[in-house]
Amino acid sequence: MTRAALSPDAVVDIALRIVDEKGPDALTLSAVAARAGVATPSLYKHVRNLAELRVLVSGRVMAELTEVASEAVLGRSGDEALRALMDGWRSYAARHPHRYSALIQAPRPETAEAGNRLIGIMLAALRAYGLEGSAAIHAVRCLRAAMHGFAVLEAAGAFQLAENLDESYALLAHMVVSGLRTPREG
Amino acid sequence: MTRAALSPDAVVDIALRIVDEKGPDALTLSAVAARAGVATPSLYKHVRNLAELRVLVSGRVMAELTEVASEAVLGRSGDEALRALMDGWRSYAARHPHRYSALIQAPRPETAEAGNRLIGIMLAALRAYGLEGSAAIHAVRCLRAAMHGFAVLEAAGAFQLAENLDESYALLAHMVVSGLRTPREG
DNA sequence: CTCAGAGGCTAATATCATTAGCCTTGAGGT
């Protein structure tokens, strides 16, 4: 390494700080360069372009979320594991709303393995429900939709009323659990 | 009206067409002006700026969604109403994925009444479950999170596996219904 | 027939992203 200086990871670090402070829309190469104390074009030595930087940021967020999720599930099973996963997920999103909003949902090869790991954790959290094959996939999708939907709306400040959000989320968790336990008619 | 020409509504129409065809990120004043056959600055005679245009677009989408939702709930009640609402919601999002992605969740005064109407419809769809006060609010939040989460992920192409999406969504609906019907342990 | 204003236009400015091409420095081989 010819110089101390920047590196792709360092650029992503700075990007994350900007996202946290001013939201995903404020993530611009100019802003990153300014913080790095470097001219904008210099960043291209570390990152292909803005689009790629966004993907890298998203990947980092996904990794953090995976960390949180995996810790939540560790040593638990059944409803407890599921609730812990859901709580961890929401709490991460609530702690870092901008960062969570920077998550790119459209599948990208660069974040494919991180995404798969995350899905693996959800599958693990559902293991106790004895879902087979496709049933497990459907369950993961629903779990993901529920968690993500709530997280997005909460991060956007879309829940305006005074009612306690923890209670709302507890109901959401109850829906997931009872939906998995209750047999489906016809 | 001094001229046939443009109008705020016409501008939004064009904006919607662009969003539909190329996604929300392609919505730019240049693009709108080009389609309108007008110089970019002329648009400022009809719309305050790009941010406002986005809000107007979002308002239009919200109104359409309200229309779909209200039609779905009309003449139905109980599980049937809830499922019809959910199906209508998802089908709108699937039919117009870009448009759906252009929905702004952060509450804005300009779209407040449209949002309230939408929430009113969700409340109506839940009426048969006999929820009182706060309980109804929590239920609406969960319903909204579930529908929105699934719609966002589906629109983004986040569900990669081959499993049938209708089935996944049916499970989600089942979760909501059974969560509302099943009593919650303490 | 007049005239005010709605609605277009051009010119100008600022911010970004991105590319091209140059320069310096330090790590390693000789």
Add this chain to the structure above:
DNA sequence: ACCTCAAGGCTAATGATATTAGCCTCTGAG
């Protein structure tokens, strides 16, 4: 001790885009 070369910075230049200012021209109301 040198030499070289590439990594990593830099400046200059280009091209979108948004936005503002200020001008011009119909058109419809009086």
